[in-house]
Amino acid sequence: QVQLQESGxxxxxxxxxxxxxxxxxxxxxxxxxxxxxWIRQPAGKGLEWIGxxxxxxxxxxxxSLKSRVTISVDTSKNQFSLKLxxxxxxxxxxxxxxxxxxxxxxxxxxxxxxxxxxxxx
Amino acid sequence: xxxxxxxxSVSGSPGQSIxxxxxxxxxxxxxxxxxxxxxQHPGKAPKLMIYEGSKRPSGVSNRFSGSKSGNTxxxxxxxxxxxDEADYYCCSYAGSSTFLVVxxxxxxxxxx
Numbered sequence: 001q002v003q004l005q006e007s008g009x010x011x012x013x014x015x016x017x018x019x020x021x022x023x024x025x026x027x028x029x030x031x032x033x034x035x036x037x038w039i040r041q042p043a044g045k046g047l048e049w050i051g052x053x054x055x056x057x058x059x060x061x062x063x064s065l066k067s068r069v070t071i072s073v074d075t076s077k078n079q080f081s082l083k084l085x086x087x088x089x090x091x092x093x094x095x096x097x098x099x100x101x102x103x104x105x106x107x108x109x110x111x112x113x114x115x116x117x118x119x120x121x
Numbered sequence: 122x123x124x125x126x127x128x129x130s131v132s133g134s135p136g137q138s139i140x141x142x143x144x145x146x147x148x149x150x151x152x153x154x155x156x157x158x159x160x161q162h163p164g165k166a167p168k169l170m171i172y173e174g175s176k177r178p179s180g181v182s183n184r185f186s187g188s189k190s191g192n193t194x195x196x197x198x199x200x201x202x203x204x205d206e207a208d209y210y211c212c213s214y215a216g217s218s219t220f221l222v223v224x225x226x227x228x229x230x231x232x233x
Contacts, residue, residue, distance in 0.1 A: 037222075046124070047159075047167065047210050049222040060220045096166055106214040106222055107157035107172040114166050 002026040004097050004112035012091075012119050018084040022097030022112055023077070030055045030075040035100040037108060038071060038082045040093040048093075052100060053080055060104075087119045125150065125211050125225035132231040138199040141228045143211030144192060149223060151192035155214040158187060158196045161227075162207045170209075171196060198230070206232040 008020035022036065029036065038050040051061035053071045061069050065084070073080040084091060094116050098108035126144040133139040143156065150156055154174040159167035169178050171187035174194065184199045194213070198205055209228045215221035 046227040047212075047224040049212075049224060052222075062221065104214075104220055105172070106155045107169060107212065108159075108167075109169050109172075109178060111166040111168075 002099065002110045004099065004110055006095060006097050006112045006115040008115060008117070010116055010118060012087055012117060013121050014088055014119055015086055018082070018087050018091060018117055018119070020082045020095055020097075020115065020117070021079050022081070023079050024099075025078070028075075029073065029078045029080065033102055035102060035104055036071075036073065036080045037098045037100050039096045039098055039108070039111075041096070041114075042090075042093040050082065050084075050095075052104070054102070089119050091117070092119045093117060123223070125213060125223055127209075127211060127225040127228045129226075130229045130231065132233055133198075133201045134233045135201050135203065137201050138197060139201060139230065141196045141198075141209050141211075141230070143194040143196070143213075143225050145194070145213055145223075146192055146216075148216035149213050150189065150194050152216060153214050154189065156187065156189065156194040157212045158185075159210045159212065160205075160207045161210065167210060201232055203232050206230055 003025045005023045012018045035052045037052040053059045068085045070083040094114040096114045097112045099110040158171040161167045175187040211225040215223040
């Protein structure tokens, strides 16, 4: 059974960079059969897709965040990561990592439990 | 790309059927059978309920079904149960060869 687990600081100061890692277990991230995405949800609000990465390193980003987002993959650790720069209070949210089939299937069958990141000084 | 449009809330009594709509455009929902639906209970991660418009993942009750007409996709839940009370989100390919994903704003389902 595939499992995804987000990890990273729960508190980030404004203007700094938010960094999160998703560790995948129960399957190889480099199998070539999946894309790996980040999705976030501000408290009481809806879901927002941030972007995805393939094992080759190919990425797609939400245009609204593209200038501040970097998603990378470390196949040796079976992990992928999110960096979001120049954060503000509007970036406070629960951040989820999720799995998507290839070619981009546009649906997410496995999700992490989510991690709350608060942007505050 | 713009978010998909969902009603903020729907309600129904146990045993009844309800339908949640998800309206997009001819560029996304209308042109592709790539709508998925997620159920989210408070404090939990979303759970995939429907993919590719009408397919159910293994383990999802057949009380959940998906359909599409024009630019609007729909999720129908029949035989409502108390455990169905949750937020529901639709999701789609954003279209225009963008490889991008767009979500709906979410619908709160209340079982009366």
